[in-house]
Amino acid sequence: MQKYYLYVVLTSPNTAISKLxxxxxxxxxxxxxLSLDKSLHNMYSFSRKKAYNPFIGIFKHEEFDKGIFRFHRDLPGRIMQVEVSKEQxxxxxxxxxKFTANSEMYKYNYKGFLYILLNKEILSDERFLCSEFVYYILNESYIVDLNISxxxxxxxxLLDIESEIVYEGNLKEMYPVTSMRS
Known part of the structure; x- marks a missing residue:
């Protein structure tokens, strides 16, 4: 019987928002x-549209050699493999x-970022934080319910999700980017 997995990728980029x-x-x-495959070629999230501009965030396909990840020699992270059913x-x-086909309508949830710091609930169908998006996909697919807005x-x-840790450490070592090397 074929097994199905999704991959939750947690990172700690060296940005002002991360430090905050x-x-x-x-x-x-x-x-x-969130990635559909272990190679992380199909990895998605909400993050900066342009690496140098933290004020415009969008839904996007992420890669370790593009965007804000491109500027990191060391990128602390954890890759969690979540076993799911075929239906999930x-x-x-x-x-x-749906997100990919309608990507232009989705934006980063800046108000939500402030509300998360204040621990206040605010929901939007078209604005997401990165972790809000990952949880939304997992929750709407009946994979996990953390009992939190x-x-x-x-x-x-997301560390509370039942999963297998397939990697923890410097993601740039697991997914080296040749253009970063001197």
């Missing part, structure tokens, strides 16, 4: 992504396809 989260919440991981996997793929889910909360 660490200061207020004392979290180790400050960014979350297909539900997650359909939701991701989706906008209050931080990357650290």
């Amino acid at each position: 989260i660490k200061l207020f919440k004392n979290d180790n991981y400050t960014h979350a992504s 996997y297909e539900n997650a793929v359909k939701l991701l396809d 989706r906008n209050l889910v931080r990357p650290e909360n």
